Amino acid sequence: MLTIKKLWHLLKPGGIYIIEDIETSYWKRSSIYGYRFNAGKKGIIQNFYDLVDVINAEFSKKINRNLLIKNFANDVEMVTFAQNCIILVKKDHQSFNQYYNRDYKLKKKINSRAIQNLLKRLFLKDL
Numbered sequence: 001m002l003t004i005k006k007l008w009h010l011l012k013p014g015g016i017y018i019i020e021d022i023e024t025s026y027w028k029r030s031s032i033y034g035y036r037f038n039a040g041k042k043g044i045i046q047n048f049y050d051l052v053d054v055i056n057a058e059f060s061k062k063i064n065r066n067l068l069i070k071n072f073a074n075d076v077e078m079v080t081f082a083q084n085c086i087i088l089v090k091k092d093h094q095s096f097n098q099y100y101n102r103d104y105k106l107k108k109k110i111n112s113r114a115i116q117n118l119l120k121r122l123f124l125k126d127l
Helices: 002-010 022-026 045-055 067-073 093-100 112-116 118-126
Strands: 016-020 029-032 035-038 076-082 085-090
Touching: 002 016, 002 067, 022 045, 045 067, 045 076
Parallel strands: none
Antiparallel strands: 016 085, 029 035, 076 085
């Protein structure tokens, strides 16, 4: 994440950023090249799972409290997971802004079933 914070702004719109050698993110307590770490606590994978959720938040209404990921998501077009790497594509706001800033036409449908069944669930819960 430190590298992305330092280099992302240098990537041109529409550019591709590849994070390789992510296998250590699946390790638990370990060491490599003289560094000890616990990927279970500081692995990069969870940050990018969260990024996918933030990029698609208009469809789920999920709220992510990680400000770094939330701000970063505004500039990410696509996240792809592949063997031992994560591939990111930077948004091209100048060429595609009409697709980024829009109202989701089905946003009233999000979680509507859960809301409709709320009274039923509350009633059954009390029984």
